[in-house]
Amino acid sequence: MLIKKRLAVLTICTLALAACGSDNDNAAVNPSPADPEPTEKSKGWDYIETPYFELKDTGLKGNLYMTIGTLIDNVQPWLSTAYIAMANGDASYDQNGDGLINHRDPGLAGISNEEVGPTYTLDTQKMIDYLATNPDGFGAGTSRPDIFVEGHYNAFDVLRYTVATRDDMRFEGDVISYKDSKYNTFEFRLSWDSNGDGEFNSNDGEYYNSDDWHFASITDRGQTTQYGGMRHDYNYQRMDTFWVREATEMRFLVHDEVMTNRRHWIWQREQDRTAANNGKFIVPLFMHIDLNPENGVEVVANNIEVTAYNVRSDVFQPGVITAMDVWMSLAEQQEMDIRFSWWPVMNTGAIVNSFAMMHNPWKGAYGGWVASAPIQGELEALGDFDGLAPMCNINLDGTSSAPGEGQVDPETCTKEWLSYRAIGGATLNDVSGSVVLPFAPEVMMLADVDTRDLYNVPEIDLREDGIVSVYVADDKLEHTTLNSRGDFDLYPTKDASEVADLRLLAAATAPQGNSVILDETHFGWKIADCTQCHNSEKQPLGHGGASWPTNSADGFDDIQPYYCATCHGNNGAQEGHNRSARCFWCHNSNNGSGLLPNNHGNASIAKAIPVEDNVSNKRFRSTTPVGKPSGNYEAYGDLIDPSHNSDYSLSKTFPDPFACGTCHGFEHEMSEQ
Numbered sequence: 001m002l003i004k005k006r007l008a009v010l011t012i013c014t015l016a017l018a019a020c021g022s023d024n025d026n027a028a029v030n031p032s033p034a035d036p037e038p039t040e041k042s043k044g045w046d047y048i049e050t051p052y053f054e055l056k057d058t059g060l061k062g063n064l065y066m067t068i069g070t071l072i073d074n075v076q077p078w079l080s081t082a083y084i085a086m087a088n089g090d091a092s093y094d095q096n097g098d099g100l101i102n103h104r105d106p107g108l109a110g111i112s113n114e115e116v117g118p119t120y121t122l123d124t125q126k127m128i129d130y131l132a133t134n135p136d137g138f139g140a141g142t143s144r145p146d147i148f149v150e151g152h153y154n155a156f157d158v159l160r161y162t163v164a165t166r167d168d169m170r171f172e173g174d175v176i177s178y179k180d181s182k183y184n185t186f187e188f189r190l191s192w193d194s195n196g197d198g199e200f201n202s203n204d205g206e207y208y209n210s211d212d213w214h215f216a217s218i219t220d221r222g223q224t225t226q227y228g229g230m231r232h233d234y235n236y237q238r239m240d241t242f243w244v245r246e247a248t249e250m251r252f253l254v255h256d257e258v259m260t261n262r263r264h265w266i267w268q269r270e271q272d273r274t275a276a277n278n279g280k281f282i283v284p285l286f287m288h289i290d291l292n293p294e295n296g297v298e299v300v301a302n303n304i305e306v307t308a309y310n311v312r313s314d315v316f317q318p319g320v321i322t323a324m325d326v327w328m329s330l331a332e333q334q335e336m337d338i339r340f341s342w343w344p345v346m347n348t349g350a351i352v353n354s355f356a357m358m359h360n361p362w363k364g365a366y367g368g369w370v371a372s373a374p375i376q377g378e379l380e381a382l383g384d385f386d387g388l389a390p391m392c393n394i395n396l397d398g399t400s401s402a403p404g405e406g407q408v409d410p411e412t413c414t415k416e417w418l419s420y421r422a423i424g425g426a427t428l429n430d431v432s433g434s435v436v437l438p439f440a441p442e443v444m445m446l447a448d449v450d451t452r453d454l455y456n457v458p459e460i461d462l463r464e465d466g467i468v469s470v471y472v473a474d475d476k477l478e479h480t481t482l483n484s485r486g487d488f489d490l491y492p493t494k495d496a497s498e499v500a501d502l503r504l505l506a507a508a509t510a511p512q513g514n515s516v517i518l519d520e521t522h523f524g525w526k527i528a529d530c531t532q533c534h535n536s537e538k539q540p541l542g543h544g545g546a547s548w549p550t551n552s553a554d555g556f557d558d559i560q561p562y563y564c565a566t567c568h569g570n571n572g573a574q575e576g577h578n579r580s581a582r583c584f585w586c587h588n589s590n591n592g593s594g595l596l597p598n599n600h601g602n603a604s605i606a607k608a609i610p611v612e613d614n615v616s617n618k619r620f621r622s623t624t625p626v627g628k629p630s631g632n633y634e635a636y637g638d639l640i641d642p643s644h645n646s647d648y649s650l651s652k653t654f655p656d657p658f659a660c661g662t663c664h665g666f667e668h669e670m671s672e673q
Contacts, residue, residue, distance in 0.1 A: 044309030047328045049358065049577045050342040053594070055314040058353065059151025060124050062246035064158065068169075068192060069117025069207070070253040071231040075103070075631030077414055078111045079228075080388045103228055103624045107632030113230050115629045117194065124246070127153075127161045136160055136175075143186065144178065144240050145317070147436065152315050155215045156186050156240035159252060168193040170200060172209045178240060183267045184438060185238040187211070212260045213252060215239055219429055220247035222349030223639055225625040226616070229420035234259075234385070236266050236377065236425050241436045243315065247351045258408055259416045261398030266378050270439035277440070281306040281321055285379070285443040286330055288362055288372075291450070304330050306440070311355070312433065323376055323432040324355055326444050337361050339578070343431060345590040347642055355433030359578065360446055367461035367581035372446040376435070377426030379443045385424035390417035456485055456622035457647040462580035462661045467503045470650065471496035472555065475602075477650040487621040490613075491648075500555030502655055505662045507565040507573075515567040526572040528663070529599045530561040531653070558652050561601075562659035576664035583660045588642040602644040603654035609639045615648040 045052050082093030082101045093101055095108035106112070131153075134140035142148045143157055163169045169192050176187040191200040192207040202208055216232035232251040235242075244250070274281060286300040306329040308319045316322070324340060331338035339359035343352040359365045363372050375382065380400040383391065392406045392413035401407065408416075423429060426441075452459045458481045460468055471478040471492035478491040480499065511517055518525065524533055534548070542548045550556055551563045565571065587597045589606045597604050616623040617635045627634030645656035653659075657666075 042309050042311045042313070044311040044325070044328050047331050047338060048311070048340045048342070048355065049579075050340075051577060053342075055312070058314045060128065060153050060244060060246065062124060062351075064122040064124060064244065065119070065247070065249045066122050066158075066162070067115065067117060067119045067232070067249075067251040068162075068253075069115065069194065069251075071251075071629060072114040072116060073231045073415075073631070074111050075106045075113050075230070076228070076387075076418055076420060078106050078109070079103070080418060082106075083388060098620055100621060102620075102633075103626050103631060104620070104633040107630065111632075113629045113631040117192070119629075122158070122162075124153075127158065130161055130165070131157060135164055138175070138177070138186070147241060147317055147320050147438075148243070149313070149315060149317060153244050154240045155217070155242040155244055155250065158244055158250060159215070159239065162252065163190070168196070183238070183264060184271065185267075186240050188213070206254045210254050212255050212257055214255055214260070214263070215242070216251045216253060217242070218249040219245070219434075220249075220351045222247075222346070222351070223636075224348055224350065225627070225634065225636070226623055227420070228624075228626050228631060229423060230626070230629050230631045231419075233428055234416070234419065234424040235428060236263050236381070237436075238267065238438065241438050243434055243436060245351065245353065245434070256412050256416055258394065258396050258398065258412060261396065262381070262384070262394055263398070265398035266381055267439075269378055270441060273442065274439045281437075281440045283326060283440050283442075283444055287443060287445045288360075289445060289447040290362065291448050300336075301330060301334050304333055307332075316436070321437050323374060323435040323437060323444070324357075326376070326437065327357060327374070327432060330444070339365075340433065341577070341579070342586075344586055344595055347585050347588045347590065347646070348639075349590055349642070352431065354431050356431035357446075362446070363448060365463070365578050365580060367459055367464075369451045369455060369457060369459055370449070372448050373427070374432050375426050375443075375445040375447060376437065376441045377443065378441065382426050382443070382445070385417050385419045385422050385427065387419060387422040390414070392417055454622070456482070456487075456619070458482070460581055460657065462504050462657055462666055467501045468658075469499055469501055470655075472498040472500050472652070473649075475652070476644065477502070477652055477655055479648060479650075482615070482619075482648065485619075485621045488615070488619045490615060490618050498555060502650075502658045503554065504658055505551075505562060505566050507562075507570040507662050508567055509569060512567045517569040518571045520572065522571065524571070527599045528561055528571070528573065528597070529601050529653075530564050530571075531559050531601070532599065534564075535559070556652075560653050560655075560659065562654065562662040565663050570663040573663040576660065576666045578666060579657075580661065580666040581657050582647075584643045584645040584656050587660075588645075590642045597654075600659075601651060601653040603651045603656065603659075605644070606640050606642045607644055609641050611636065611638050614639060 041052060079101065082105065085093055086101050093105060095105040132140055138160055139145060141150055142153050143160065144154055148154060163171055169190065172189040172191055178185050181187050189209055189211045190213045191209050192204060193200055194204045194207040200208060216234050218229060218232050221227055232249060282303055282305045284303055286304065288298045288300050290296060306321055306326050308321050309325050309328050310318055327338050330336060337359065338357065340355040341358040343354060343356050345351050357374055360372055390413055392408040393401045393403050394406045394408050395401050396407045458479050469480045471480055473493050473496035478493065478496055482488050482491055508517060536548065548559050550559060587595055589596060589604065611617065614636045616625060625634055625636050644651040650656060
């Protein structure tokens with residue numbers, strides 16, 4: 001039950017981060033029709049819902065956002081104490097008296113984080129050009145050509161470039177190659193002139209001549225700042241197997257020796273397990289955790305030998321295994337319905353460009369904020385990180401202790417293993433298609449999560465929701481449920497005087513009365529927005545000499561093309577791919593051909609959100625934007641939303657997902673790809 005209790009604090013942070021991003025519109029890898037003579041398609045595509053496309057031009061580009069040194073994290077310990085106090089009836093930490101504890105409170109109490117080192121932007125093209133010369137003998141290009149193909153790099157590559165181009169950092173002595181390492185990874189001692197006196201010596205403290213350096217990271221969040229992990233996410237991964245992608249936030253820091261030992265203990269167990277299986281990648285245990293207390297922990301399978309499906313041959317060398325390969329192997333051998341989808345640049349700009357699990361036998365197709373979080377690692381280490389009070393059942397040599405008998409002192413325990421929302425170690429904000437697993441972990445787990453209450457957003461899923469009421473404003477539809485906690489009073493806006501009902505409408509497949517089912521002879525075939533040609537300006541007499549038909553029965557007076565489809569069919573719309581919620585996460589103006597919904601009215605174009613209209617700034621219970629590195633509340637400024645569909649408001653003419661479901665469907669069968 002301890003594992004289940006710990007995992008109960010997990011949120012669907014991978015979805016939340018990927019669905020909240022930046023205004024970068026040039027970073028997407030967009031699905032496009034396959035070449036007439038494509039390369040051999042991996043059988044892994046049998047478990048991918050996204051229609052097959054060739055992955056091209058996926059090499060590292062853009063910037064990385066770097067930090068040197070350990071964050072002095074004052075906010076997370078203060079918050080964990082405040083949460084526990086509040087749960088015990090002590091409201092003294094509630095600085096603004098709103099009855100809540102969140103990142104608004106520590107700033108008011110004078111609590112803030114502090115960076116000890118520099119933060120800066122790294123131009124990856126400069127790094128690529130420099131490493132191409134093999135300046136340090138670790139390899140021209142990547143230091144791990146056994147894992148990554150040309151054009152892709154790992155966290156150690158970033159470190160070697162950083163050390164080579166900064167006067168205040170240097171390797172001490174010889175760097176041990178992964179080929180000679182006990183742990184199959186580069187090992188080194190490193191110094192950083194942390195006090196800036198121009199000398200490398202003991203005055204630099206823990207940063208001098210240390211072998212406890214490692215990296216922490218956060219995958220791109222784009223515009224989203226509703227993430228309190230200012231120290232970055234600590235991990236148990238090998239530095240040189242971590243795939244670095246555009247816009248990743250990276251930190252190089254020195255850990256306590258016990259954290260290094262814990263990481264080494266995990267690595268050794270993975271290697272011993274693989275060696276005991278004669279080099280075969282066999283995962284002993286697969287589990288599913290239902291967060292409903294009435295259900296529980298289920299052992300799904302044992303001893304699954306994993307196949308490398310080589311779906312990402314554009315990134316990884318043949319035979320490299322990712323977490324996605326492990327889940328695909330389980331699906332194939334146990335005949336389980338596990339599916340993945342391609343995530344490009346998400347609606348708020350987070351650059352993902354990878355495959356994420358979006359369907360499993362327990363949750364079915366993921367909607368938006370209800371899904372299952374994939375976790376992998378050693379069973380004894382799954383609960384190492386915690387957002388309130390880590391147990392630290394760890395001995396100084398990194399091995400596990402009996403509960404309550406750990407040798408880690410409280411200060412070190414808090415510094416290393418107290419983390420924002422228990423993220424760290426085996427639980428990281430990344431999608432399965434991006435996580436390299438060089439050796440077999442002990443357990444692969446899916447933990448069900450439901451964050452509707454956490455983020456207080458409407459979970460509209462065509463499979464579940466019959467009718468959804470919305471306010472009808474001049475230029476948008478506004479969700480009526482956003483004030484369920486009493487922390488929001490922007491909707492309905494003054495121009496929203498009516499309420500209408502959204503429901504899934506069926507596109508006609510046979511003539512309805514005198515209507516004609518459109519086919520390729522229609523001059524507007526496959527153009528989604530009927531109003532481009534059929535409108536009151538071009539045809540003032542309207543539809544057949546009468547007014548243009550609108551769905552007045554449900555409260556609408558605008559022409560909605562998906563309503564036209566109920567009589568005239570879907571006009572050649574491409575079949576959907578099993579997504580029944582939040583199509584705008586991927587199909588938005590951040591992405592180009594293949595993902596941008598062309599000719600879909602204002603659902604195809606971006607919109608400006610001035611600060612005074614930003615819904616996230618208006619809600620004090622469920623949204624808390626956080627400033628860097630302070631960890632204190634910091635309101636959003638003006639933003640650009642790449643679609644007129646969002647979790648807060650919807651397009652009047654192409655409301656997501658109802659318009660999408662009518663014309664494109666959402667029951668795509670895998671066998672039809």
